[in-house]
Amino acid sequence: MKKRMSVCYLFCLSMLISAGQLAAEGVVHDVVVPDGKDQFVPAIITISAGETVRWVNNDTHRSSHDFASLPGPNPENRELKVVELKPGEVFEHTFERPGEYIYFCYIHKGMIGKVVVK
Ligand SMILES: [Cu+2]
Structure with a gap:
């Protein structure tokens, strides 16, 4: 009985872990800073709630791009705090x-x- 319980426990645990991995492997959209350009490409990106945006800095001409989102009606709702993105760095949110x-x-x-x- 004890053995059956532990088998069930392990099975449930493995199910939980694989569910977590599925969530982590959700949809990711890239926004790139091209080399030598002060631009986010694409400038406007449309995603679904729960999806991830990945900013990729391909700009080797600048030291970094530091970006943040504007505060909404409530400043505490600012989605992105200041993010420093050095050349070659990636940030996901x-x-x-x-x-x-x-x-x-x-x-x-x-x-x-x-x-x-x-
Ligand atoms: Cu910049």
Whole structure:
């Protein structure tokens, strides 16, 4: 009886772990900073709630791009805090709440992007 319980426990545990891995392997959308350009490409990206945006800095001409999202009606709802993205670095963020998230680079004026979460 004890052995059967532990087999069941292991089975349930393995199911939980594989479910977690499935969630972690969710949809990822890339936004790239091209080499030598102060741009997020694509500038506007539309995703579904629960999906992830991955920013990739391919710009080797700048030291970094530091970006953050604008605060919403409530400043505490700011989705992205300041993120420093050095050349070659990658940053991922999963958006759980629908909405429009405008973000910008502190260093390069006009370097702006938007994530639309449906
Ligand atoms: Cu920048």
